[in-house]
Amino acid sequence: MQLNDTAAIVTGGASGLGAATAEALTKQGAKVFAFDLPTAIEAAPAVDGITYVGVDVTDVEQVQAAVDTAASAGVPLRTVVNCAGIGPSARLLGKKGPHDLALFAKIVQVNLLGTVNVMTLAAEKIAETEALEHGARGVVINTASVAAFDGQIGQAAYSASKGGIVGLNLPAARDLAQYGIRVLTIAPGIVETPMLATVSEEFRAALAAGIPFPQRLGRPDEYAQLALSLIDHDYLNGEVIRMDGALRMAPR
Numbered sequence: 001m002q003l004n005d006t007a008a009i010v011t012g013g014a015s016g017l018g019a020a021t022a023e024a025l026t027k028q029g030a031k032v033f034a035f036d037l038p039t040a041i042e043a044a045p046a047v048d049g050i051t052y053v054g055v056d057v058t059d060v061e062q063v064q065a066a067v068d069t070a071a072s073a074g075v076p077l078r079t080v081v082n083c084a085g086i087g088p089s090a091r092l093l094g095k096k097g098p099h100d101l102a103l104f105a106k107i108v109q110v111n112l113l114g115t116v117n118v119m120t121l122a123a124e125k126i127a128e129t130e131a132l133e134h135g136a137r138g139v140v141i142n143t144a145s146v147a148a149f150d151g152q153i154g155q156a157a158y159s160a161s162k163g164g165i166v167g168l169n170l171p172a173a174r175d176l177a178q179y180g181i182r183v184l185t186i187a188p189g190i191v192e193t194p195m196l197a198t199v200s201e202e203f204r205a206a207l208a209a210g211i212p213f214p215q216r217l218g219r220p221d222e223y224a225q226l227a228l229s230l231i232d233h234d235y236l237n238g239e240v241i242r243m244d245g246a247l248r249m250a251p252r
Contacts, residue, residue, distance in 0.1 A: 001136060001231055004029030007077040009070050011035045011057055011118055012084035014044035016193035017143065020220035021081050021227050022050050028228065030079065033070040035063075035118070057084050057114030064121050071125035078129065078138040080122045081227055082115045085143065085161075089154035104157040111161035112168075115142050119172065119183075127179040137180035139231050142169065144187040146242060150249035162187075166240055173238035182237040184230050189244025191218040212246040 008025045012018035013034025022032045026049030036044070038054040055066045071077045086107060092099045119140050126138035144165040151159030165185060173183035190196075190207050196217070208216050226243055230236055 001078060001132070001139060001234060003079065003231065005075050006079065007031045007033065007070050007073045007075050008079035008081070009033050009035060009067065009077070009118065009122055010081045010083060011055070011114070012082075013050070014040040014052065016083070017188070017191065017220050017223045018081070018083035019044065020224040021083060023047055024221070024224035024228055025079065025081075026050055031073050031075055033066070033073070035066055035084065057118055058109050060117055060121075063117045067118070067121045067125055070122070071128075076129040076138075077122065077125050079231060080119060080126075080138070080140040082118055082140070082142045084114055084118075085111045087158050089158065090156075091154050092156050099156065104160075107157040108161045108164070111158070112164040115165055116168070123176055123179065123181055126181055127176075131180055134234070135180040136182075136234060139182040139184065140172070140176070141227050141230055142183070142185045144169075144185050144240065146187055146189045146244050146247060146249055148187060149242075152249050153252045169240055170238045177237070182234075184236060184238070185240040186223060186226055186230075187240055187242045187244070188223055189218055189242070189247040191220060191223060191243075193220060210247065210250070211244070214245055216245075218243060218245065 008030040010018050010022040013022040014036035022034045025032050032050045034050050034052050035055040041052040041054055053066045055062050090099050129137050131137055142165050145162040147155050147159045148162035148166045169185045176183055
């Protein structure tokens with residue numbers, strides 16, 4: 001699918017995977033609407049072709065308004081890449097007692113329901129666009145994690161939320177097939193995002209040492225490169241792709 005003269009939505013677009021993807025899409029000629037929290041947008045760099053939109057993806061009214069903005073850009077909305085997410089860790093039963101159930105619910109709400117909110121409301125707008133070859137209209141790429149398959153100690157909530165995205169992938173692709181909308185999911189391993197920027201070099205080296213090959217952390221631009229490849233390949237649909245250097249997470 002060609003991106004030039006189309007609109008794209010990227011959630012979590014102010015930093016990390018989302019920022020790299022938003023910039024990559026603009027280089028292909030897309031008009032990008034980067035959804036993120038206002039506090040995150042304040043620190044985001046100004047990039048030609050990217051319009052930042054303050055959105056809490058758990059708020060349906062905010063999502064609807066932001067999607068309407070992207071859909072009225074004067075070019076057809078064809079692409080959605082959902083990168084917004086949070087990853088606090090806590091054991092189901094730890095030294096301080098049981099998992100904070102409100103925190104568990106919040107993680108699922110942001111990572112899973114936030115993805116569903118944006119995908120569903122954006123799909124409605126994509127379905128209204130003119131069909132391309134073979135009835136194609138657009139593509140949605142969601143972000144899971146290797147934690148969906150190999151959740152570590154303390155990742156119950158995060159793994160549940162990302163496992164939900166993996167489970168969502170195929171039925172969503174089947175639901176949206178009649179509208180010419182493909183659905184794919186990327187499951188990254190350990191990637192150099194702002195969350196890792198605060199840890200020591202020694203800790204980062206230890207993380208990299210556990211990756212079979214290449215024995216290094218992944219980069220946000222590699223996620224963006226993969227997203228572009230999935231968008232371009234019109235016969236890929238309903239698939240989850242791990243981007244992890246063959247990493248399989250140990251219990252801790």
